[in-house]
Amino acid sequence: MARPTRSDDWGFPRWRSYGAKSREAANxxxxxxxxxxxxxxxxxxxxxxxxxxxxxxxxxxxxxxxxxxxxxxxxxxxxxxxxxxxxxxANGFRSSAHWSWGGPGDGTRSREEMRALDVLELESDAGFDEIKAAHRRLAKENHPDLKQGDKAAADAFQKIQAAYEVLRKAEERRAASS
Known part of the structure; x- marks a missing residue:
């Protein structure tokens, strides 16, 4: 009497394919x-x-x-x-904001805008007037002309300028679409 052979697909890794038996191209x-x-x-x-x-x-x-x-x-x-x-x-999505499941903000700002607000040390609901004030304050603190030779201040100044540009362009887009 012939002895049955053991199957190769009983453990990990599985030696046989999962699912469909055919290897034809899918439409x-x-x-x-x-x-x-x-x-x-x-x-x-x-x-x-x-x-x-x-x-x-x-x-x-x-x-x-x-x-x-x-x-x-x-x-x-x-x-x-x-x-x-x-x-x-859609109220389920709005109510989840209470638990911060949807992430920071109310969904009106992009991820880049949220990062820019973090660079400017602002909350997610900051208005453009607050953005301008924070930009001026941080730019004055980190300006390369005031802190000559300070590499960290120069890097911070570049980040602040880039963050302000992102937020300024987003504000211009919002004003144009309104």
Whole structure:
């Protein structure tokens, strides 16, 4: 009588593949934007209230949704009702801010802006007037002309200048979009 052989996939490392048995290439849908060869894994509606979808890569989906008006062809009352319903569904994210699950800030500032605020020794909700005052104060303290030969002060001054530029450009973008 022949003795059964032991399987090779009983421990670590597993010598046999996991999951699918075939090693064939998987079909990947490409982005619907002309000339893009990235995977199109982000659906976007072709028209309001239409089941048909475009499939874009991340960059083209963001570009497509940039000017999308979710409240087009709705009256003011209908638009307010829809906005209220969508905010009610998203309140879980807002309530998590109490426990700081979402990270610092209220979500209106980018990660670069938050780092720049840390360099300027400011809180995440600081206004632009506070940013300007902190920049002036720290720039005066660390200016290379006042502290000649101090390498640490020169490095700090460069960081302060870069942080202020990040915040100034973000403020200009906000003012332009308003």
């Amino acid at each position: 990947v849908r490409l982005c619907d934007r002309e000339g893009c060869d990235l995977p199109g894994d982000r659906p976007a509606p072709k028209a309001p209230n239409s089941p048909e979808r475009w499939y874009f890569c991340e960059a083209h989906a963001a570009d497509y949704n940039k000017n999308w008006d979710y409240f087009a062809n709705l009256g003011t009352g209908e638009a307010a009702d829809r906005e209220r319903a969508e905010r009610a569904q």
